[in-house]
Amino acid sequence: MQATLNQGLIDYLGASPSPFHATASLAQRLRSGGYERLDERESWQLQAGGRYYVTRNDSSIIAFQLGTQPMSEQGIRLVGAHTDSPCLRVKPHPDLHSQGFWQLGVEVYGGALLAPWFDRDLSLAGRLTYSRDGHIESQLIDFRQAIATIPNLAIHLNREANQGWAINAQKELPPILAQVASQDASDFRALLAEQLSREHDLVADVVLDFELGFYDTQPASQIGLNGEFIAGARLDNLLSCYAGLQALLAATPEQSCMLVCTDHEEVGSSSCCGADGPFLEQVLRRILPEEDALQRTINRSLLISADNAHAVHPNYPEKHDGNHGPKINAGPVIKVNSNQRYATSSETAGFFRHLCLTEEVPVQSFVTRSDMGCGSTIGPITASRIGVRTVDIGLPTFAMHSIRELAGSQDLAHLVKVLTAFYRSAELP
Structure with missing residues (x-):
């Protein structure tokens, strides 16, 4: 049992x-x-x-x-x-661009421990609301595969990292989605429309809004020398x-x-x-x-x-x-x-x-x-x-x-x- x-x-x-x-x-x-x-x-x-x-x-x-x-x-x-x-929720207008990278602005939901979010393989899931044939509908979506990460700053550039530092949620937490040649190549709502079609075979007229959060793609598992623990x-x-x-x-x-x-x-x-x-x-x-x-x-x-x-x-x-x-x-x-x-x-x-x-x-x-x-x-x-x-x-x-x-x-x-x-x-x- x-x-x-x-x-x-x-x-x-x-x-x-x-x-x-x-x-x-x-x-x-x-x-x-x-x-x-x-x-x-x-x-x-x-x-x-x-x-x-x-x-x-x-x-x-x-x-x-x-x-x-x-x-x-x-x-x-x-x-x-x-x-x-607790998690990182995507903001309503999240598209950010810096140094040729496409990132998403996020808001911290709940009392999250923030340090463990760095250097993880992240995916995105939640609820999407859209219009189709003049009707407003909602659907759950889950990208499943790792589509983002929040890289740490190297120890060489942050010598005080192991002495502890205050994480700035606005500046340091936006996950990287991709490298892009120009800002025109990135459109988060278009990405969501593509996922809706791919996952549910639904074509949205307009993506109206969403409640989406990032999560770690590493699955839960039973661990320990004698299997004493469940990690997840x-x-x-x-x-x-x-x-x-x-x-x-x-x-x-x-x-x-x-x-x-x-x-x-x-x-x-x-x-x-x-x-x-x-x-x-x-x-x-x-x-x-x-x-x-x-x-x-x-x-x-x-x-x-x-x-x-x-x-x-x-x-x-x-x-x-x-x-x-x-x-x-x-x-x-x-x-x-x-x-x-x-x-x-x-x-x-x-x-x-x-x-x-x-x-x-x-x-x-x-x-x-x-x-x-x-x-x-x-x-x-x-x-x-x-x-x-x-x-x-x-x-x-x-x-x-x-x-x-x-x-x-x-x-x-x-x-x-x-x-x-x-x-x-x-x-x-």
């Missing part, structure tokens, strides 16, 4: 170079698992025992199973994650999306279950499809239009907010609290913060810990050092918007927000096992 899950994760990462592709890949897997697509613009005819999913902005997805037990008595078991990852891009947080999907597909029909994977977490979640937007609440109200039943259900429900945790790094152990340094391959981590950067309470942490003990899954705790700031997740945002009890958890990783992150090859199976047990659990606290 562990090997199958790890290879499935590697395949999912490869199919998901952008939040749009990550969502489309989840949708395809849900359809194969018997889930029916819903359209927010249409009336929903939901049936007891039905399995459904709905997307918004092509980059967020909510999948749910309506159990045979009444939701107002049993609640809903929710797992939340996010589809986006976008483990934060497609690792949790994939684990939640596997658990949901294994859910038994008795309980009502939901997987919520939303976009824009890395930039605050404030959007129509982000966790700080109305997406989840609106879906819940369509499932339970009667207010009293909705409120009773929410107050009997529980959300597991699954987002990666910081593993204690052997070169930087001082960055962790001495009693709260999660280890890779030692199980999922309960994340706690007294200032509500995480939404965990003693009740929800106790439930998750008990679930892990029952399933013989190792479990760890993380609290940031008292003299350091703490990141946050969709957990507090969803808890405050919906009023649902929440526990923040995640798998320990290295190099979070790098172009290539590292997780444990044993931990995915641990997380899938406990999330599957959660979806099947007869009682919530």
